[in-house]
Amino acid sequence: MTVSTAIARLNAADPDFARHLDHLLSWESVSDDAVNQRVLDIIKGVRERGDAALVEFTQRFDGVVANSIDDLILGRERLELALTRITPVQREALEKAANRVRMYHERQKQDSWQYTEADGTVLGQKVTPLDRAGLYVPGGKASYPSSVLMNAIPAKVAGVAEVVMVVPTPRGEVNELVLAAACIAGVDRVFTVGGAQAVAALAYGTESVPQVDKIVGPGNIYVATAKRHVFGQVGIDMIAGPSEILVVCDGQTDPDWIAMDLFSQAEHDEDAQAILVSPDAAFLDRVAASIDKLMPTMERAEIIEKSINGRGALIQVRDMQQAMEVANRIAPEHLELSVADPQAWLPHIRHAGAIFMGRHTSEALGDYCAGPNHVLPTSGTARFSSPLGVYDFQKRSSIIFCSEQGASELGHTASVLARGESLTAHARSAEYRILTQEKGN
Known part of the structure; x- marks a missing residue:
């Protein structure tokens, strides 16, 4: 089988970098x-x-x-x-x-909880x-x-x-x-x-x-x-897009490892996305060479080739700090921090579905057996979404129990706000519970 790789090369220093990156990331799940x-x-x-x-x-x-x-x-x-x-x-x-x-x-797992205020009012949350x-x-x-x-x-x-x-x-x-x-x-x-x-x-x-x-x-x-x-x-749960991986590497990991990590997502389908970010230009060259070397050995080489050539990229950045900025801009489904001290960079990551820490933690481990869920937000939705979890199968109901005194005190506040919204029935419903002696004051 003959395959040819021509993975895109981007440089964060280029004036058009943001536009090129947005074009690379664009993907719409559009039903005709x-x-x-x-x-x-x-x-x-x-x-x-x-x-x-x-x-x-x-x-x-x-x-x-x-x-x-x-x-x-x-x-x-x-x-x-x-x-x-x-x-x-x-x-x-x-x-x-x-x-x-x-x-x-x-x-x-979340548990239900309640607390009691001084006047006997009980507030809480019931998890079901x-x-x-x-x-x-x-x-x-x-x-x-x-x-x-x-x-x-x-x-x-x-x-x-x-x-x-x-x-x-x-x-x-x-x-x-x-x-x-x-x-x-x-x-x-x-x-x-x-x-x-x-x-x-x-x-x-x-x-x-x-x-x-x-x-x-x-x-x-x-x-x-x-x-x-x-x-x-x-x-x-979500409308999931193609699988994606972003690897941030300081240039010290075996380039064959990184190439195979990129392949691990690219082999899903032609629309999958695999991106490497590094401040080391020579390392990007070595990974590109590993991609060319290893591609013919893959069972799903044709799919990987289309994915890598169509949506993949090797991105050079100024330094690791800029690598973090690019990572947050992408908000990837899977993020590998293939660096010497991943814990030091973890606080800089704001948007990622799952974060794989260190050179030995391949994304594939998370897919199968590490423990955390592999159902993750794709297509940049990690900016506002989280992995599938127990909380997706639980509902939370608010609990409100007012004592006589509590209902009376809250009634004053509710009445003012309700009348400010011209919702008279709301106001009178609350006012009925105000204690007689308070009404007269």
Whole structure:
């Protein structure tokens, strides 16, 4: 296989650097009119015809032979069977990863709290898990058992009573690793449906698929478009863009390591983005040479080549301080601080989905088994978003209990503000609770 790499080279000192960087980073998850209309038609079909529509769409789009919805349901015993069909080494890896993910997310659990004021008024917050969560898992060749762990385990740690998984099985192709991961993660029900029809079923429910409170998990453009349309009916995790990695290196890490770290994201798909930032121009040259050397050895070389050439970059900066500024400007999904003292630079990072500290911490470890969640904000949304976690499967309700004295005192304040907004019923509702002796003062 012949591949040619021509990764972009940028220099932060150039007058047009900001414009070139913005162009490099630009990516829109845009559904064209045809995709949008098709998704709307599918959602309408599922809402109107339920299970029958699911069976029809699964036959049409996935090439699955199904006579009824029963043919698209996998029971718990089928998930347990998958555990016996994978190799012992695979099972051990899944269980070890699951334990680490569970242990990390246990620390995220929030507890309810209350406090009592001097007059007896009680204020607080009640934390409650969602009743039911839906997990979308890609099927066929693009199967990711690690995503099952990362999505299902935080839901279970949060206390979600039921986790429902949907996973397409194109042409009947079942991924045993995915089913084994579902078993280990504690998934309660599995339906072998995918696409917009699966999202619609989770959002609105059918005769067999229960309606969920939130849908999480990655998918193609039809899944992403469907998630946009059902948001509000249910919660969603995010509309994820292509995977991305930003490596900040001081020039002292093995260039082969850095090249492979860039490849680790580029191999996802042609739109994935891999960027290296360093103040050492000679190091950037060495990494470029490593890219050329290692590219032909990769199984997914053609995908990596398109990703690296289309959206990748080697960026030279003045110094490490400017490297931090560029990193915050990019707000990457994955950020590797491949430097001598990453802890010293950590306070300078304001925007990143996950931060991998030091030369030995490859992003790939976070994808599978380090413990933190690999569902991360993409396309610069780390400026305002966080990794998926236990908190995504919990709700917070405010608690307000006013004593007689407290209601009377707060009533004065509420009355003034309500009348200032010309909301007389609000004011009088509060004033009714003001103690008689206070009304007369």
